[in-house]
Amino acid sequence: MRRIEIRSKLVENTAILYPGPYLNQLRGEAIENRCLELLSEGVRSVVINFEDTELINSIGVSILIGVIESIHESSGKLLLTNLSESNRELFDVLGLLSQVEIIESEEQALASFRGLTGAALC
């Protein structure tokens, strides 16, 4: 079985994941595994940045739905960023837009999480 490593980084306790050029089953599962690892380590803020993602298939979307559910069940929050017009349309067709928040850029997503943390401290 092929294994795919996906790029990720941790900024201010927010995990940012990059699915790569084609979100298919292999890359979807890599995202899912990484998310589960992060949740088990206590991370609750996750950003998936689709900047380099040209294509997404239905299996990738199905796995992404599983990721959304896992994060919600752990009382975490997921933001999707840098979606191309066609990928946004695909998510719209499959009803994902009502399940997850879409933000324009990774920086805005991080700012949004910082705001949330600030509000929690107040």
Add this chain to the structure above:
Amino acid sequence: MEISPVQILGRLSNEEFFDRNAELERLCGVRPGGIQGRTALLLGAPRIGKTELLRKSFDRVFADRTIGVPVFYSFNTSRLEPAALAEDYLAHFLSQFVAFRNGDSRIASAPPEPIGVIMTAAAPQDYVWIKRLIEAFSRARASGEPETMTRLAISAPALAGTHSNISCFVVLDNAHLLLDERARLARVEFAKAIVSYTGSPDGAPVRPSYVLSGLRRPLLRLLPPEDDLFDSLDLIRIGPISEEALEQLISRRAAALSIAISDSTTELMIQQLRGDLLYTRAILAAAAARGRSLKTFMEFERVYTEEVLDGRIGGYLDALMREIAPEPHARKSALNLLGGIIEGSAPVLVESLIDRVSVADAEGLLERLSDREFLNLTAGSVTTPADPVLADYLRARYRSEVAGHPRPIAGEELLGDKLKDSYRLMMSRYNRAVESQLVELLTRFDFQSAPAALFQSVKFAESYQGVSRVNARRMLEEEQERIRLPQIVYVSDLGSGEQTGLAWRLFSGRGFDGGIYSESNETQWLIALINSKEPLDLETLKSIENRMGAATGKGGFSTRYALPESRQSLDKGKIVRWLISKEGFTRTAADRIAETNAHSSTYAQLDLLCDFIHKLDDGASAVKPSSQFELVIPIEDDSELIAARTAEQIARAADFDQQAISQIKTALIEACLNAAEHGDSPDRRIYQRFRVTEDRLVITVLNKGNRFAPDGDGVRSTAPGKRGRGLQIIRALMDDCVFERTDDGTSLVMTKFLKRPDNQQ
């Protein structure tokens, strides 16, 4: 000409030797005038198949019996001393001559007997002259006269022609070894033989012909500067065999060796090994010897890595290194030098290298490395070898033997590198297709006039936005503003680069502006072909411009492509810059291009320019190209991406906008996944047909086997929960979607209209 059915010296079976018929025909001299007295050089890259072609030409001439007497001799470093070389050459010549005259190919294919024994097998009509020749040769040997031995041996084909009235067809392989000082006597005698017979008048005694091959770079240094020789010299250059032929060769050999291999891996092998026959055979032999499958990229890259580091390929390249630099310290110096260039990936000046090499004969070492094509010496600079396998070998040896990197406890660094490259390599095929289209287009400019709008991306966007390709062609015909294109004489590749979401390659087209081929009309087109998912922004444009500037010789880049500096200062307009970006340019980037008087185009404009130039070339008799395309892909990981890329090209050519193209690609990916998952296809393939008409693109996806049509409202799935959305996506993104039963499977027909009819909106 048919390939000889008899296999005497050829090593490949006739089933494995193909795609070289034209070269074989030319080599064997089937043309007016024939081969008599001819000298030919067979030139090609190392391991491209020259030796096999020479051997096949021997077999062909032997079987034909009317062309001449074939003689094949391969020089060897272990037999270059004058007496040994003379005796070996004479023994080969006589045994092959006797074999031909007796019609007995077994004599030719066996190692030659001692010359005294060969004499006894000579045909009666040849016996006397052969006996005298051998007696004279034996006397010279007994009295220690290597000059006489060499002269007698090398003039033997001419002597045979005189006595038998049949021309000899002498094929000399590894002829570059004649440059070795030990072979000086033979070099002089061969030069005499070739020159004296090349220039002799018709009616002279029957003359031998010579075909020389070997390492192409030193081979050209071998020929004496004789006008007559170069007047009649036949240069036969051979390139790599076609990808189709390579596919056949790999699949046949894999089948013969019982190796499981996939279409994708075959394709990767061709791309990664650049069609090198020795490497290809080595990988297949290694897989067979180790009982390995080559069905996945990982399996192939694992065998490849083992072969390059410790297998046949590594052993072969080690042997070459020992030949180039016999002394260990010289070898280490060579590795240091080559590894440094490869790791640095930039040209290095020859002078600075010579200073760095700690061996007495540094220049000689560089020359030997260049002769073997381990490096390229051009315009005072040294660049890396074009052979990527050689580069992998050198990088690995450099890291372990010079830089002292410890070898991993498990696995190999090279394996990781190649796995990362493999996906990119396959994807780069698309880029190469566009590059080929551009290069072909440049060579067809030929002083024609083309609409200026095709070179102005902003103006084109303003006037042609939303216009169908058919209408765009009509509008372009009526454009008044035209630019006169130059005649491009040659095109050079100036290198490439990539960053996230972007890949580019630079080209230089050198030619002339006017019909008079004078210095004042000389021009250089510098072209950047940019495959970017987004319009090119200003920052990236500037970085590409810097590379283009460097390519004119103003930076550290090679100056070989630059116009003379005097010409640049006299008339800067002679250098024309043309930026072609797949998705165009941002506003600020476009403004900058306009300020610098450069041309700018999108891929769509490039396509229209191709149409325009081809139409001019073809005239009124042009035949409308077929509007139907077919594609077959294997059911394998990510193969649906190949289908998506194909659909993208076709849809773009048919003038669909970017949003529609994205929708088509996504829908097609889903159709392929459905066909792969639900069809119980016996041949593990998915068949696709793309039909383009004026107003729509119809894509039919077929598989052979059970139905992959939906049951009820959903799609049958073997993985509940992860599938079932495919059909939903297809129906949402395409205008029409119909399943049809066929005799041996199911087809899904999807339609996308160029503009959705009003009544459907």
